[in-house]
Amino acid sequence: MLDIKWIRDNPDAFDRALSSRGVEPKSAAVIALDEERRAHIGRVQAAQERRNAASKEIGRAMAAKDAATAEALKSEVTALKDFLGHAEEEERRLNKAVADALAVIPNVPLDDVPVGRDEHDNVEYFGRNGTAETAFAQRPKKRAYGFPPKEHFELGEALGQMDFEAAAKISGARFVVLKAGLARMERALGQFMLDLHTEEHGYTEVQPPYLVKDDALHGTGQLPKFAEDLFRTTLDHWLIPTAEVPLTNLVRESILEEKDLPLRFTALTPCFRSEAGSAGRDTRGMLRQHQFDKVELVSITAPERSIEEHERMLACAEAVLQRLDLHYRVMTLSTGDMGFGAQKTYDIEVWLPGQNTYREISSVSVCGDFQARRMDARYRPAGEKGTRFVHTLNGSGTAVGRCLIAVMETYQNEDGSITVPEALKPYMRGVERIG
CATH class of the missing domain: 1.10.287.40 (Serine-tRNA synthetase, tRNA binding domain)
Structure with missing residues (x-):
């Protein structure tokens, strides 16, 4: 607000x-x-x-x-x-x-956000002080294949480990049943991301509720404007569309001490979205589901540190793809493509060889005091009597289902099997190939 x-x-x-x-x-x-x-x-x-x-x-x-x-x-x-x-x-x-x-008024973009109408006006980002050459040197390269790469749903269905028909019988469209090696790999990806962010990036792991009240969704900006994109229960709770909601609301109606900032939280949760505004989009496969797992990153900072924290959070999300050796690029979203509560957003787009295109796998946003005003989340600056609103940030670290898609398509073999990335082998209990 x-x-x-x-x-x-x-x-x-x-x-x-x-x-x-x-x-x-x-x-x-x-x-x-x-x-x-x-x-x-x-x-x-x-x-x-x-x-x-x-x-x-x-x-x-x-x-x-x-x-x-x-x-x-x-x-x-x-x-x-x-x-x-x-x-x-x-x-x-x-x-x-x-x-x-x-x-219902969106946040004000920062001055350096590119002005544009939609995703076609987004601008590739190479780091605050980076160039295209240095960025490309740090990012994993695209892989070459001696055969036409398949899309993830072709691979998964051929393996008998990705079943959309069974899911449709149980729940309808935009759901999937994963089995055997693919089910284990999705679980491995989530655990790998949590371990990376907690052990190396300094985030505190949280296991939050998946059902929240109106005030929580209002605090992070999903209500009242985007109610149609959410699932509501008969008891007037809402299923979380992202762990950003409960993690950010951990500081609602609080006064924090400056010495305790920044606070950094992470959680691996299911996310539930009705996708009301995306009818007809990405109907094949796992790209746009009503239910999916995601590792979320949330930071609570003093205003003077939020821009620096934004760059740090982006690097934490990038590290996931670097460890998995997945090619990607980073885009600065234009004013017309940013989310409602964001002042500035970076999207990480992973390369999907089966689709021969980049697809968003993480959004990292700085919100200023926009959410803090809605939640009444404040801090007391050192040596001052008064209080100020904190700044909030959130990002995917990353979307687990989409990461599974990227691993499947990137690590596919000509016989339809999928090689397990080195970073996941400790989580796969000796499995090196899914076939």
Whole structure:
């Protein structure tokens, strides 16, 4: 949620930021709502002051035996009390109107985010101080094959270890049943990622709830605008679309100490998405599922450290693909392609030889204080009495199902078997090839 004071002070910059995201200007409407709220608060304060003053004047009039003045003042105080009795409800209504308006406005992009309409305007990123040459030197190379590479679902079905028909009978479209070696490899990938992030990257592993309340999803920005993309239970809980939701909400309604920042959390959880806005997209295979596993990374930082933390989180996610020797590239998302709550986002896109294209496997975003305002998550700077909002970041480290797809397609052999990457062998209990 954006700061209404910043919007009042910077209406033109606010509207330009929204325009860069393809959203119509909203400063006039939001400021008008806030002016109505502020005017009402002013009237309430004036009424309270006048009520207090009139109450004192009644005493003086009574002491002077001025009955007429005392009765007039009593009538005035009664009217003021009646106004104030209804004013509290009106103030709640006006506060809610402003909050509701702000709740559906996306975050303001950072100045260095490329302006564009959609994914076609994204820009390849080679590191803060990097060049294409240094980036390519660090990233695993594309592999050459002496045969036409197959897509993951062709490989999995031929192995008898990826069953979409059985999943459809049980649950419908956009589900899969994995068996035997592929089921073990998916489990191995999740464990490998968790170990990497906890043992080498300093994240604290968390096992969070998979069911959350409205406030949690509002805090991270999925509600109210994106309810159709979520699954809701009959008891009014929501299935998490990503572990970002429970991990970030660990600090909601909290005041942290600056010395304890940054906080870094990771979790391996299932994620549940209705994919309401993606009808007809990626209908073959595992690329777009209603249920999938993901290792999530979340950081809570002081404002001065969030940009640096963003680069660090990107490097942590990249390390997964580097250890697995999977070719990838990094894209800076344009203003028109960024998520609702992000100030800036990097997408890691892994190369899928079966599809002969790059596909997103991780998004790493810095959100500034956008989520913190919605959650009321603050910290106390060292040596200061007041508090400030923390900055939040989140990223996939990475999507396990998509990583399985990339491993299958990258490590496929001509006979349809799949070689186990070196990094996964300790987790595969001696299995070196799935065939």
